[in-house]
Amino acid sequence: MAGQHLKNLITSQERLRDQVAHALRAALIAGELQPGTVYSAPALAADFGISATPVREAMLDLAGEGLVEPVRNKGFRITEVSERDLDQYTELRALIEVPTIGAITASADRRKLEELRPVAEEIVTSARDHDLIRYLDADRRFHLSLLALSGNDRLVETVGDLRKRARLYGLTALAERGLLVASAQEHHELLDLMLAGDAAAAEACMARHLGHVRSLWAESDERAGAVAATAR
Template identity: 85%
Template sequence: MGGHLKQANLVTAQQRLRDQVAHALRAALISGELQPGRVYSAPALAADFGISATPVREAMLDLVREGLVEPVRNKGFRVTEVSERDLDQYSELRALIEVPTVGAVTRSATREQLQELRPVAEEIVARAQEHDLIGYLDADRRFHLGLLALHGNDRLVETVGDLRKRSRLYGLTALDERGLLVASAEEHLELLDVMLEGDAPGAEALMSRHLGHVRSLWASEDS
């Protein structure tokens, strides 16, 4: 029995390390430390982390499934390059899903359900003001997916989560330095207020504008 427990604890520890490495790699992608088009080897990254190559390789495979990196035979993993056309298509898909869903949630959600998202919206603004980019993206993800979850369609939430990963913000650091992040962050509080007023068309218009702003931020970095 004791042997089984030790084995289970070991598996849990390995999974946790893999998840931590995957999180750190995503953070490096977002901040631009890992650059699009460049190939990185698991052993070299593992040396940076001060750990063995196995959890890094496993974490990289998680990122392959998310479309963030692609395997390069005998060399490692190349960071996926996202073109303007890709970003346009991801943005269009997000708008097609999120705009009408926000309208539907405005009509169906209780005030209590919406108010529960306020601390997350406030956290997005706080993280932007603190220049905490990873915290900002994490809170932003929790807000958007939490809002969509109120619609009750798990696959819809999953799809938008995947689109968000694939269209991650390149050069977020530069956007932060130009002071563009706080204004985008504050739009979440504005959206929540409109939804609490029961204004479904207003919420749809605001979500459409917000997603448009996010896309234009990408464009201003990529161009």
């Protein structure tokens, strides 16, 4: 992993611990940190050009999210996510999000829905630009802000946690193949249906969108497997 790349992710705008956690998530997404591999805090700290303490703190934050697991006297192992895990995360999200989208369509202030249009466009633009960090950040803000219109904070918190655990590894290759753009454009379609007041169609769109996200996970897994086989 390129130390200079990690250094570039560190700024003075937020707590060092939070910055490191964000950078580590970015490295996971880009495939720079590999599932099943153990990384030591001192080694990562050297890449960041900082002390090991904030790295350990950030790794503990990621452990709380299920992204890594501590390995005694060695460091932290990047958690591997099985196909069964991904299927279950998708099922849970569908059980929660699909009916919630229908309810929000029937009750939400249309102005609040329209306010999400720039975020939907940011998702599309970042997908086209292969800006994965911005893509995932905009996608997270869109979905959680939309669900927040339900007024149920615990629901939003639960979906946020599911999203963290069902992260995508090696998204870079998918973005370069243009596979993220179609999924990104579905956010505009969803908003159009909700603004039209068509709850049934909005629910169907949300279900289809989650299915496409699961397909991207499968694509990412296949790419990771191919890379591992080549390495061997």
